[in-house]
Amino acid sequence: MIEAPSTVPAAGARLPRGQRLRQGLAANPLMVAGGVMSALIVVIALLAPLLAPFPADAGSATHPFMVLRPPSAQHWFGTDNVGRDIYSRVLYGARISPLIAVVVLVLACAIGVPLGVAAGYFGGWLDEAIMRVTDIFLAFPSLLLALALAEVLPPSLITLTIAIAVTWWPWYTRLIRGQAASVAGRPYVESCRALGISRTWIIFRHILPNSLTPLIVQVSLDVGGVILTTSALSFLGLGAQDPTPEWGLMVAEGQNYFTTAWWVVTFPGLAILVTAFAFTLLGDGLRDLLDPKRTFLR
Amino acid sequence: MRLSITGLQVSFGEQRVVRIAELGIAEAEIVGLAGDSGSGKSMTTLAVLGLAHTVGARVSGSIRLDGTELTKLSQREMREVRGSRIAAIFQSPAMAFNPVFRVGSVVHRALRLHGMSRAQAADAAARAMRQVLLSPSLLDRYPSQLSGGQLQRVAIALALALRAEVLLADEPTSALDVTVQAEVLELLRELRDRERMSVLFISHDLAVVAELCDRVAIMADGAIVEQGPTSQVVTAPRSPQAAELLAAVPRLQPGAGR
Amino acid sequence: MTIYVARRVALAALVVAGVIILTFVIAHVVPGDPAATWAGPHASAAQVAAARRYLGLDRPPAVQLLSYFGGILTGNWGIAIHTHRPVLSDLAVAAPASLELVTAAMIIALVVAVPLGLISARWPGRAGDQVIRAGSILGVSMPIFWMALIFQLVFTQRLHLLPVAGEYSPNLLFTHPLTRLTGFGLIDAPLTGNWPMFGSICAHMVLPAVVIAAYPAGLITRMVRAQVLDTLGDAHVQMVRALGFGERAVFGRFAMKLSWNPVLAAIALVFGYSLVNTFLVEAIFDWPGLGSYATDAIATLDTPAILGVTLFIALVYVVVNLIVDLIQAAIDPRIRLR
Numbered sequence: 001m002i003e004a005p006s007t008v009p010a011a012g013a014r015l016p017r018g019q020r021l022r023q024g025l026a027a028n029p030l031m032v033a034g035g036v037m038s039a040l041i042v043v044i045a046l047l048a049p050l051l052a053p054f055p056a057d058a059g060s061a062t063h064p065f066m067v068l069r070p071p072s073a074q075h076w077f078g079t080d081n082v083g084r085d086i087y088s089r090v091l092y093g094a095r096i097s098p099l100i101a102v103v104v105l106v107l108a109c110a111i112g113v114p115l116g117v118a119a120g121y122f123g124g125w126l127d128e129a130i131m132r133v134t135d136i137f138l139a140f141p142s143l144l145l146a147l148a149l150a151e152v153l154p155p156s157l158i159t160l161t162i163a164i165a166v167t168w169w170p171w172y173t174r175l176i177r178g179q180a181a182s183v184a185g186r187p188y189v190e191s192c193r194a195l196g197i198s199r200t201w202i203i204f205r206h207i208l209p210n211s212l213t214p215l216i217v218q219v220s221l222d223v224g225g226v227i228l229t230t231s232a233l234s235f236l237g238l239g240a241q242d243p244t245p246e247w248g249l250m251v252a253e254g255q256n257y258f259t260t261a262w263w264v265v266t267f268p269g270l271a272i273l274v275t276a277f278a279f280t281l282l283g284d285g286l287r288d289l290l291d292p293k294r295t296f297l298r
Numbered sequence: 299m300r301l302s303i304t305g306l307q308v309s310f311g312e313q314r315v316v317r318i319a320e321l322g323i324a325e326a327e328i329v330g331l332a333g334d335s336g337s338g339k340s341m342t343t344l345a346v347l348g349l350a351h352t353v354g355a356r357v358s359g360s361i362r363l364d365g366t367e368l369t370k371l372s373q374r375e376m377r378e379v380r381g382s383r384i385a386a387i388f389q390s391p392a393m394a395f396n397p398v399f400r401v402g403s404v405v406h407r408a409l410r411l412h413g414m415s416r417a418q419a420a421d422a423a424a425r426a427m428r429q430v431l432l433s434p435s436l437l438d439r440y441p442s443q444l445s446g447g448q449l450q451r452v453a454i455a456l457a458l459a460l461r462a463e464v465l466l467a468d469e470p471t472s473a474l475d476v477t478v479q480a481e482v483l484e485l486l487r488e489l490r491d492r493e494r495m496s497v498l499f500i501s502h503d504l505a506v507v508a509e510l511c512d513r514v515a516i517m518a519d520g521a522i523v524e525q526g527p528t529s530q531v532v533t534a535p536r537s538p539q540a541a542e543l544l545a546a547v548p549r550l551q552p553g554a555g556r
Numbered sequence: 557m558t559i560y561v562a563r564r565v566a567l568a569a570l571v572v573a574g575v576i577i578l579t580f581v582i583a584h585v586v587p588g589d590p591a592a593t594w595a596g597p598h599a600s601a602a603q604v605a606a607a608r609r610y611l612g613l614d615r616p617p618a619v620q621l622l623s624y625f626g627g628i629l630t631g632n633w634g635i636a637i638h639t640h641r642p643v644l645s646d647l648a649v650a651a652p653a654s655l656e657l658v659t660a661a662m663i664i665a666l667v668v669a670v671p672l673g674l675i676s677a678r679w680p681g682r683a684g685d686q687v688i689r690a691g692s693i694l695g696v697s698m699p700i701f702w703m704a705l706i707f708q709l710v711f712t713q714r715l716h717l718l719p720v721a722g723e724y725s726p727n728l729l730f731t732h733p734l735t736r737l738t739g740f741g742l743i744d745a746p747l748t749g750n751w752p753m754f755g756s757i758c759a760h761m762v763l764p765a766v767v768i769a770a771y772p773a774g775l776i777t778r779m780v781r782a783q784v785l786d787t788l789g790d791a792h793v794q795m796v797r798a799l800g801f802g803e804r805a806v807f808g809r810f811a812m813k814l815s816w817n818p819v820l821a822a823i824a825l826v827f828g829y830s831l832v833n834t835f836l837v838e839a840i841f842d843w844p845g846l847g848s849y850a851t852d853a854i855a856t857l858d859t860p861a862i863l864g865v866t867l868f869i870a871l872v873y874v875v876v877n878l879i880v881d882l883i884q885a886a887i888d889p890r891i892r893l894r
Contacts (some may be wrong), residue, residue, distance in 0.1 A: 030689060030690055134676065136575060139572075139874050141829050141870075142832070145578075148582050149582055149585070151854055174831070228697070228699060232699070248701075251705070259713060265705050272699040275698035276699070277697040347797075378796055381799040382800060386798040388794070391791060393790065394794075394795040396792040396796070397792075398813050408800070408801075411800055
């Protein structure tokens with residue numbers, strides 16, 4: 001049976017692509033805002049050494065005579081319990097969280113995507129085996145597995161990164177497997193095989209490119225999630241260690257002084273919120289733009 | 299003319315996708331609307347149903363059904379027209395039915411929406427199903443349990459049960475096998491002859507249109523470039539688009555193709 | 557349908573087995589020699605060897621795994637180092653409080669999120685939609701531990717609107733002591749007619765529940781909006797419109813039923829996620845649940861306790877997912893007819 005396209009116009013399916021794109025951007029002020037904010041955060045991260053008034057405070061400098069000062073002209077965000085300038089530490093923190101997020105996601109893709117392609121393309125017992133293992137990993141809510149791993153290993157940013165990556169890859173395997181399986185089932189792939197084209201070629205030239213769009217969307221949405229997970233684990237003491245200016249760790253360190261020195265907790269936490277918010281906005285907008293099924297006109 | 303369309307224009311913002319100067323369907327007549335994909339045929343259906351706004355399009359012009367000017371009706375008044383006076387069937391019957399509802403549930407609800415009591419609705423549904431040569435017990439199934447041909451026949455049964463005056467058939471046979479297609483076409487002929495329905499048959503396949511329809515209108519780029527009795531348009535096309543569509547039809551002639 | 561149920565249950569059992577095995581693997585990924593740690597820094601080689609035999613670490617890994625498995629299934633989940641009690645009995649005491657808290661949070665989240673998601677989908681692109689979308693993204697981007705601290709400061713200490721911490725007001729221990737029947741405070745209090753206690757528990761639950769509800773509320777709003785909009789674009793919706801149904805019926809009766817399944821899956825997901833989020837919130841509010849237990853365990857590097865909590869939450873999550881799967885199959889015939 002020939003599959004002809006439905007002639008009932010689904011909402012928004014009728015405009016030419018360029019116009020849709022421009023309309024999409026205009027109708028999506030949230031995404032534009034997210035994009036601008038994310039870019040700003042990356043810029044801040046790159047320029048931190050130049051922007052921070054007290055760069056040494058992001059390291060192991062301590063100032064016993066300036067402990068717990070409220071926000072002032074000299075210390076915009078105040079100082080923490082060993083006298084460090086919180087503003088500088090927050091700025092330097094912008095280098096840590098997004099970087100870890102990138103490393104985690106690259107690692108997760110490096111593990112998850114090949115497994116997903118293998119499962120989707122080859123099918124059979126390989127598919128079953130890989131998906132069972134994936135199911136087992138996914139039987140743990142996010143954060144839990146990373147937490148358990150991070151607890152048994154000596155705490156550091158590196159073990160944190162590995163722990164999160166190990167618990168993140170199964171999502172991508174599942175995603176890619178679905179895509180790969182549907183592409184692999186298409187007639188033109190079968191004809192390629194009949195013509196004697198090697199499997200590797202088919203995988204790299206046909207399966208992968210067609211599976212990538214949902215992956216890109218998912219990864220961009222996950223950046224915010226990884227940032228939250230990183231800061232949560234550091235808050236619990238399982239990741240970054242003092243004096244690293246990781247935002248979650250800063251919140252944990254400031255907990256005990258919170259009732260009298262509100263600024264020690266508020267600003268680092270705000271930084272986490274704003275960063276996660278920015279990247280998630282961006283990812284959300286990207287999904288609206290790239291996902292072919294959802295071209296809503298209004 | 300039971301349904302007459304005059305000066306109809308449908309646009310998306312600046313872009314005009316339909317410009318029909320004149321098109322009409324009489325009682326007990328099947329009019330074919332043929333053309334390539336993208337020529338605006340489906341938008342015409344939506345416009346007649348008053349649903350163009352659901353995809354963001356604007357409509358201007360006149361659509362008269364037995365004297366009533368449809369474009370002037372409020373949404374509520376139009377809802378009474380939809381289904382009971384104008385029915386529609388669509389191309390992908392499998393996609394046209396909500397997968398989580400039993401087929402009969404939708405039929406039943408539609409009939410009750412237009413004023414039938416429960417008993418009347420059940421009765422009308424069963425009768426209509428038999429008219430399209432389907433067992434009424436199929437109404438208890440889910441769409442995934444019925445074939446494309448069966449689903450399309452249920453859609454036609456629905457139009458029958460609703461006693462619609464006009465049926466808009468948007469590519470109803472394009473997704474079906476040739477043999478099933480013939481059955482559906484036969485059903486449409488019956489609708490015309492026995493129920494005296496006015497049918498607008500939309501298709502890109504001129505061969506099917508030529509076989510079924512009394513009159514044909516050829517559509518290209520949103521406008522009707524040629525209109526007339528089928529025999530005339532098919533044997534002596536005046537517009538280049540009609541000629542092109544005709545040329546694309548493989549012809550089985552005795553003695554040809556040695 | 558029964559075949560489907562049987563299949564799903566069998567699959568869940570397999571996953572449970574896998575979860576136990578994975579937990580075992582994590583437990584043994586610890587660098588260094590657990591026997592040496594147990595025996596202490598000044599132990600002689602013989603003492604370390606004795607420790608290894610005592611801990612069963614000299615047996616082949618497969619045997620260790622089997623005995624671990626057997627232990628889990630018979631209720632021997634190890635002894636918690638920081639409480640010196642069996643992990644399972646610690647969990648039995650701590651779990652109800654967290655389950656109460658998370659359930660309350662989910663109810664709050666659903667009450668807020670579903671209507672907002674529907675409003676958002678009904679009038680997409682308008683100002684209300686943009687605000688709701690921004691709000692829901694804010695919800696899923698919120699660092700929960702930070703939100704907890706801020707809320708605690710603002711609502712309890714600055715505004716004095718709600719109690720600071722604990723499960724109930726300490727004086728009630730003397731005036732209206734609570735008899736524990738099920739372990740769930742919110743069930744036991746009404747059952748024993750102890751209304752002052754009930755009110756106190758509710759008041760103490762408000763802040764932590766609202767904080768935990770932030771993420772689910774954000775996610776569910778987005779899911780509902782996305783699903784309903786998706787469904788509204790489908791061909792069968794146009795067909796129903798063409799039959800003369802008004803937007804309210806199209807929206808409410810026809811589009812909605814299809815939208816539930818993915819939303820249900822999201823609910824299961826955030827339930828599990830929220831259970832883990834209790835780790836970040838309970839200690840701050842001194843709520844005596846799994847979260848506080850886990851936080852204490854982390855602080856004292858109590859590995860058996862942590863793994864016990866991990867295993868427990870994973871098992872609850874598997875069960876919740878199973879239940880949701882079955883509900884989904886009941887709603888959508890395509891799933892069980894496959």
